[in-house]
Amino acid sequence: MDLDAILKQVPVDDIAKRFGVSRDIARQAVEEGGAALVGGLAKNAETAEGSSAIEKALSRHEGFTGASSIDDIDEADGKKIVKHVFGDKEKEVAGTLTTSEKTAGGIDFGKLLPVLAPIIMGLIANAGKGKNAGGGGGLGDILGGLLGGGQQSSGGGIGDILGGLFGGKK
Secondary structure, eight states: OOHHHHHTTSOHHHHHHHHTOOHHHHHHHHHHHHHHHHHHHHHHTTSHHHHHHHHHHHHHTTTOOOOSSGGGSOHHHHHHHHHHHHGGGHHHHHHHHHHOTTSOTTOOHHHHHHHHHHHHHHHHHHHTTTSOOTTTHHHHHHHHHHHHHHTGGGTSHHHHHHHHHTTOOO
């Protein structure tokens, strides 16, 4: 499963309605927000401690069957996920996504990310079922596969944003 397949399971029409934007803008925002969340998870998974925390969080989201509307989403849980994924960079990531020329106009990512986070965690948890998630290798493969499948198609700017925020100095 790639990021595009996961994002197709997000109720984009509901998001467009909630945020008062067109379906196209909502779809773009979902792609960018989803890529940012998966990128943040991948960054966290680079350490044994981060990988363990993500695996624990994913186990709580197994069995998620998708959200037919955003009313089905636990936004309080989403806020916790966003905080864990981005840490003290949470507001900075949301602000950068909201104001970047490469991202969808009209969306407050500070409000969108908590809607997306539980959906993405649930779908990643289900995508990882049956794979060897122990030791971090399986988790890294899943997250890497998701990024490889979707991040570039959503503009490529997300990687630059995340790299800058999370110290992607090479």
